[in-house]
Amino acid sequence: MEFQQVIEARRAYRSLDPFPITPELIADLGRAASLSASCFNNQPWRFVFVHGAESLEALKGCLNPGNEWARDASMIVAVCSRPDLDCRTQGRDYYLFDSGMGTAFLILLATDRGLVAHPIAGYDEGKAKAVLGVPADLTLITLVIMGLHQPDLKPSLNEKQRAMEAERPARRAPAEFVFHDRWPA
Template sequence: MTVYEAIQRRRSYRHLENVEITDEIIDKLSRAVQLSPSCFNNQPWRYVFVRDPEKLKALYEVYSKGNEWTHDGSLVIAVTTRKEDDCVVGSREYYQFDTGLSVGQLLLQATELGLTAHPIAGFSPKKTRKVLHIPEDYEVITLIIVGKKAVGSPEEPAMPRKELKEIIFQDTFL
């Protein structure tokens, strides 16, 4: 699979089935994160991989109403970062940008492995911090729910994308 094919195939499915999360899978996802670019190679992100069934159940309390589908995930990845661990150039704080780059690489690696990796915003960072013992000074950016697309689940078409002319400019912004 080429990088472009992975980009085209990546989807955030909500109908998941259980899949065995091996050490090899975690290693490949971790290495994709490790190789991500960051300002001065600071790598400000910290990831918590959760696959223990009891810990996954403990995370049920952190999800917002309507995110019950997350209970079918086989792995949850908490993505955290701190401003002081990365570059601040004038008013530009790179920690969230760099962490986002690392998430993107993880999503593509998951796609290549035949997995669905769905980042969510519908969760409580405070509760997540408590369940996973994440220090207060780390910002919980997202939780990524990982599994396999459920066989026979309704087809979830790709969300419509904006036209290129709406988001890409040449030589000047307008």
């Protein structure tokens, strides 16, 4: 896909079918994330690619109500980091920003491969960290839910989610967030 097409094709779809997980795919997703920029090249992101049947099932047990659709995931990428893995300068911590950048690269590569890679915040962090053995001092920033888009909507989607599937949620007009030369008066 052309790059602009990848950007346009990325959606947080929730109607998911299974797809085969290969070591090559995981290597490519990790490589894409690793090529992202990070403060002082600290690369603060840590990814747990969860695809084994038992681990995947246990992690799905940590989803919040409303995220039942994510039970159809073939793989879930747990994105973790810690403040001291990245720059802390003038009171600004960069670990979340840089991990988000790396995750965006991973998501865009998955999109280019025809996959859905949908980040979520709706899970029990403590429970998920325990299930995955993630040390307590790391933040589990997001779970990226991966599957193949199924246009015939799965029954796990609620009414609102069914509507969002058909059409991308509206975006703010650029005039609300694009400013020129200085902050608007």
